[in-house]
Amino acid sequence: xxxxxxxxxxxxxxxxxxxxxxxxxxxxxxxxxxxxxxxxxxxxxxxxxxxxxxxxxxxxxxxxxxxxxxxxxxxxxxxxxxxxxxxxxxxxxxxxxxxxxxxxxxxxxxxxxxxxxxxxxxxxxxxxxxxxxxxxxxxxxxxxxxxxxxxxxxxxxxxxxxxxxxxxxxxxxxxxxxxxxxxxxxxxxxxxxxxxxxxxxxxxxxxxxxxxxxxxxxxxxxxxxxxxxxxxxxxxxxxxxxxxxxxxxxxxxxxxxxxxxxxxxxxxxxxxxxxxxxxxxxxxxxxxxxxxxxxxxxxxxxxxxxxxxxxxxxxxxxxxxxxxxxxxxxxxxxxxxxxxxxxxxxxxxxxxxxxxxxxxxxxxxxxxxxxxxxxxxxxxxxxxxxxxxxxxxxxxxxxxxxxxxxxxxxxxxxxxxxxxxxxxxxxxxxxxxxxxxxxxxxxxxxxxxxxxxxxxxxxxxxxxxxxxxxxxxxxxxxxxxxxxxxxxxxxxxxxxxxxxxxxxxxxxxxxxxxxxxxxxxxxxxxxxxxxxxxxxxxxxxxxxxxxxxxxxxxxxxxxxxxxxxxxxxxxxxxxxxxxxxxxxxxxxxxxxxxxxxxxxxxxxxxxxxxxxxxxxxxxxxxxxxxxxxxxxxxxxxxxxxxxxxxxxxxxxxxxx
Numbered sequence: 027x028x029x030x031x032x033x034x035x036x037x038x039x040x041x042x043x044x045x046x047x048x049x050x051x052x053x054x055x056x057x058x059x060x061x062x063x064x065x066x067x068x069x070x071x072x073x074x075x076x077x078x079x080x081x082x083x084x085x086x087x088x089x090x091x092x093x094x095x096x097x098x099x100x101x102x103x104x105x106x107x108x109x110x111x112x113x114x115x116x117x118x119x120x121x122x123x124x125x126x127x128x129x130x131x132x133x134x135x136x137x138x139x140x141x142x143x144x145x146x147x148x149x150x151x152x153x154x155x156x157x158x159x160x161x162x163x164x165x166x167x168x169x170x171x172x173x174x175x176x177x178x179x180x181x182x183x184x185x186x187x188x189x190x191x192x193x194x195x196x197x198x199x200x201x202x203x204x205x206x207x208x209x210x211x212x213x214x215x216x217x218x219x220x221x222x223x224x225x226x227x228x229x230x231x232x233x234x235x236x237x238x239x240x241x242x243x244x245x246x247x248x249x250x251x252x253x254x255x256x257x258x259x260x261x262x263x264x265x266x267x268x269x270x271x272x273x274x275x276x277x278x279x280x281x282x283x284x285x286x287x288x289x290x291x292x293x294x295x296x297x298x299x300x301x302x303x304x305x306x307x308x309x310x311x312x313x314x315x316x317x318x319x320x321x322x323x324x325x326x327x328x329x330x331x332x333x334x335x336x337x338x339x340x341x342x343x344x345x346x347x348x349x350x351x352x353x354x355x356x357x358x359x360x361x362x363x364x365x366x367x368x369x370x371x372x373x374x375x376x377x378x379x380x381x382x383x384x385x386x387x388x389x390x391x392x393x394x395x396x397x398x399x400x401x402x403x404x405x406x407x408x409x410x411x412x413x414x415x416x417x418x419x420x421x422x423x424x425x426x427x428x429x430x431x432x433x434x435x436x437x438x439x440x441x442x443x444x445x446x447x448x449x450x451x452x453x454x455x456x457x458x459x460x461x462x463x464x465x466x467x468x469x470x471x472x473x474x475x476x477x478x479x480x481x482x483x484x485x486x487x488x489x490x491x492x493x494x495x496x497x498x499x500x501x502x503x504x505x506x507x508x509x510x511x512x513x514x515x516x517x518x519x520x521x522x523x524x525x526x527x528x529x530x531x532x533x534x535x536x537x538x539x540x541x542x543x544x545x546x547x548x549x550x551x552x553x554x555x556x557x558x559x560x561x562x563x564x565x566x567x568x569x570x571x572x573x574x575x576x577x578x579x580x581x582x583x584x585x586x587x588x589x590x591x592x593x594x595x596x597x598x599x600x601x602x603x604x605x606x607x608x609x610x611x612x613x614x615x616x617x618x619x620x621x622x623x624x625x626x627x628x629x630x631x632x633x634x635x636x637x638x639x640x641x642x643x644x645x646x647x648x649x650x651x652x653x654x655x656x657x658x659x660x661x662x663x664x665x666x667x668x669x670x671x672x673x674x675x676x677x678x679x680x681x682x
Contacts, residue, residue, distance in 0.1 A: 040066065041073065048076055051228065051265055053083035071101035071109060079229065087306025091120050102140075111140035112149045115156050122159055124308055125342045134160065151180035151189045158196055167375050171200045188230040191217045195237045202241055203376035207414035211250075214238045218254060222261040231261060232273065236310060239277045244378050246418030248454060252281060273302070273310040280317050286457045286494045288321045295321065312343035319348050324458065326497035328352050329557035344369060347386030354390055355498060356556075362390045370403075381410045381419065385426040397433045404430050421450035425463055428470065437473035444470060461490035465503055472510070481510065501565040505622045517620040523584035523612060523650055524624070524632035525564070527555060527591065528573035530607040530641035548572075551606050554594055562587030567624060573608070575633075577624060581614050581646075581653035588612060588644045589681035595642070596682070611636025612646040612679075614653055627670075634667035635676060648675035 044059030057080040063069060064077060074097035081089040094117045101110035118133035134156050141153060158173035174197035181190035194217035201210030218238040221231040235258040242251035255277050262274065279294035299314040319334035332352055335345035346369035353362035366387045373379045384407040388400040404426050411419050424447030431440035444467040451459040468484035471477075488503035511518055529535070529551070536544040555574055559566050564578040564587055578584035588610045599605035613635050615628030631647065639645040651657060659677035667674050 041069070044080070045073075045076065048080055051083075053080055056080040057084040057086060069100070071097045071104060071106065071113065074100055075113065082229065082305060085304035087304060090306065091117060094120065098136075107140045108144060108147055108149055111137040111144075112152060114140065115149070115152045118156050119159070122156070122163070127160075127163065130156075131160070146180065146183070148180065148184045148186035148189050151177040151184065151186065151193060154180065155189075155192055155196055158200075162200065162375070165375050167200065167204055171197065171204070174200055187220065188226050191220055191226045191230050191234045195234050199237060199241060202245070202378060205377045205410070205413050207245060207378070211241065211245075211247075214241055218257075222257045224261070224265065228265060231265075235261070236273045236277075239274075240313065243277065243280060244382065245414055245416055246422070246454075247414075247416045248281060248284060248418060251277065255281070273298075273307065275301070276310055276314040276317065279314075283317065283321050284454070284456050288325055288495060292318060292321050308341050309343075312338045312341035315341065316343050316345070316348065319345070323348055323352055323355070324499075325495050326560035326563075327557065328355060328560060329553070330561065344373075347383050350390060351386055354393055359390070359394045363394045363396075366390050367399075377410050377413075381407060384410075385422050388426045388429055392429055392433045397430065400430050400433065417450045418454045418456070421447045421454065421459065421463075424450065425459075425466065428463075428466060432466075432470060432473070437470040441467060441470040441474065457490055458494055458496060461487040461494070461496070462499065464490075465499070465506075468506070477510065477514075481507065484510075495563075497560060497563050497565075508619055508622070512620050517618040517625070519616050520619045520624075521614070521616050522619075522624065522628075523578045523581045523614040523653070524617070524629055525559075525576045525578065525584055525588060526570070526573060526611045526633045526636035527576075528570070528609050528636055530609055532572040532606075535606070547604075547606060550598075551608070554598075555591055558587055558590050558594060562590060565622075567622065573636075575629075581612070581650045584612050584614075584650070585644070585646065585654050585657050585679055588679065592642060592644060592681045607641025609636055609639035609641055610644045611639055612644065612650045614647065614650040631667065631670055631674065634670055635674070638665055638667070638676060639678075644679040644681055645676050646679050648677070651677060 040059045041063035044056050044063055047053075047056035047059055057077070060069075060073065060077040060080055063073070069077065074093055078090050078093035078097065081087070081093060094113055098110055098113040098117060101107075101113055114133050114137035118130045118137065121127075121130035121133060134153075137149075137153055137156070141150060144150075154173045154177035158170045158177065161167075161173060162170035174193060177189065177193035178197055181193050194213045198210040198213030198217065201207075201213060203210075214234075214237065217234045220226055221234040224231075226234065235254060239251050239254050239258065242248070242254065255274055259274050275294050275298035279291045279298065282294060283291035295314050295318040299311050299318070302311045302314065315334045315338035319331045319338060322328075322331035322334060332349065335349050335352075339345045347366055350362045350366040350369065353359075353365060366383065370380065370383050370387055373383060384403040387403040388407075391397070391400040391403070404423070407423055407426060411423050424443045428440040428443040428447065431437070431443065444463050448460055448463045448467070451463060464483045465487040468480040468487065471480035471483060484503055484507055488500055488507065491497075491500035491503055508518055529548075539547065552569070556566055559574070559576045562578070563583045564576045567575045567577055569575075576584075576587075578587065591608065591610065595605045595608055611632055611634070613628060613632035615631065617624045617626040617628040635645050635647055646657075646659070651659060658680040660680055662675070662677040664673040664675050666672075
């Protein structure tokens with residue numbers, strides 16, 4: 027005879043049915059039933075806590091803290107001071123996670139008062155953990171470690187599995203931050219294996235595993251991170267835990283981005299951040315936006331990258347070093363130096379967080395012409411890396427040291443460092459970093475008068491950048507190759523699609539708006555066009571006063587970019603009531619390239635084609651349209667262009 031499990035009738039007993047659904051991890055069902063039970067009767071503290079868990083995993087993150095606060099009151103009213111204290115500390119942890127330190131502190135003190143005079147229990151361990159987190163936030167690392175050790179000891183004495191997982195995780199991250207990476211990782215692994223083995227509650231499992239993977243990522247131990255991502259994924263599927271796959275998706279996307287599949291990584295990151303918004307999962311969302319900013323930065327979409335980094339910053343994650351590197355890419359070297367130096371100065375308690383900043387500090391300092399702080403940064407990075415030699419960390423050190431050696435005038439030593447770095451980056455599987463190191467190796471070889479090998483390295487780097495879609499790096503490599511060719515001979519003949527833009531009626535607009543408003547609007551115009559040209563796989567050759575001269579590898583990219591410019595201007599007009607009227611001309615042909623500049627008849631024709639356009643119009647030559655036959659056009663016509671013999675066939679591009 028077999029036992030038959032009889033489920034509660036949800037119509038007559040939604041509370042019992044909701045509890046059953048929660049046991050089965052049927053989160054949506056549990057949330058609906060327990061919410062109904064809450065409407066129909068007064069729930070006790072335990073059931074309100076259960077409803078908070080269901081709310082989180084069903085994607086109702088905004089309800090979670092309120093339900094826990096109600097659970098606290100229910101426990102307190104029932105005289106259950108120990109569980110009320112636990113709930114107060116749980117609420118304190120939630121507020122601390124959302125950077126509301128004052129409210130978190132008030133809830134922590136509530137928990138402390140309720141535990142006064144109580145015999146030791148698992149809740150005293152959670153109190154120690156909350157105290158550890160507060161000490162860590164205030165920079166008191168030794169105190170934070172002592173509290174985490176106290177929590178671990180209480181967990182062992184009380185036999186509470188969840189507390190042990192949280193305590194080992196807190197202690198492990200603190201050990202890693204203080205430099206004992208191997209010891210810290212061992213503690214995290216001990217907590218994580220219990221988590222994925224189903225020994226912890228679903229929420230505790232998610233926090234423990236997420237912390238484990240994030241630590242591996244921060245240490246650039248990508249192989250270890252991949253192992254735990256796979257194990258966590260299996261647990262989530264087995265246990266029907268819907269809240270944390272979004273976190274796993276972010277970590278997977280970071281691994282995908284490392285391999286250079288940036289479009290797929292961006293798609294994963296956008297999906298993951300949207301998922302996590304439903305769960306109000308702030309820290310992993312911040313990680314997702316930061317990773318999205320990095321992917322966009324490497325592709326040259328500086329405006330999109332900055333937007334994502336500002337989202338990360340709003341959620342509590344520092345946007346550095348990515349934001350400082352954006353300033354460097356924009357040519358704002360002083361701003362980049364100030365930003366990265368401030369970030370390094372602010373990060374005093376976590377060595378590995380500093381390790382992520384120091385290579386950028388060296389690169390930016392050298393760009394600013396100041397070798398001394400770059401050397402200081404590299405010396406510190408070397409001391410940190412000596413505590414945990416992951417291949418990517420070691421490769422970063424080789425590359426950063428090579429930059430300093432080049433700045434100090436020792437290209438031979440720099441070349442040796444870069445060859446070691448390239449070998450390690452290949453081991454890691456990061457083609458972008460390999461290409462970046464090869465481009466720098468080319469500079470070192472050129473300084474050693476080894477022009478042939480320098481060209482080989484730089485061409486290989488350029489080809490890899492182009493394959494990856496790293497447009498700024500590809501353009502820089504192409505300019506360096508051309509500059510080297512120019513030093514050995516004359517200009518290069520090259521096929522390009524040229525774009526000229528111009529503000530129509532700029533003088534009258536400046537008089538109408540006044541100097542301050544005009545400068546503000548013109549700055550927006552300049553930043554927008556530069557960003558869209560970069561995103562559209564083009565290069566800004568120079569500024570022409572109120573417009574730009576840009577070049578593209580092909581007509582399709584050039585027309586798409588011109589359309590995006592006019593669309594951005596139109597959207598600005600819709601949202602603000604005003605936008606600068608811009609005309610755009612396009613022409614495809616062969617021109618002379620010398621260094622970063624172009625010259626010849628093709629450039630002159632492109633400028634004259636623009637002169638035919640009106641504000642808000644894109645005019646393209648027949649040669650351009652022949653390369654993009656699917657583009658819709660209006661008003662095909664023949665015109666005579668000043669300084670150009672014969673007639674030129676042109677048409678207006680439909681961009682709206």
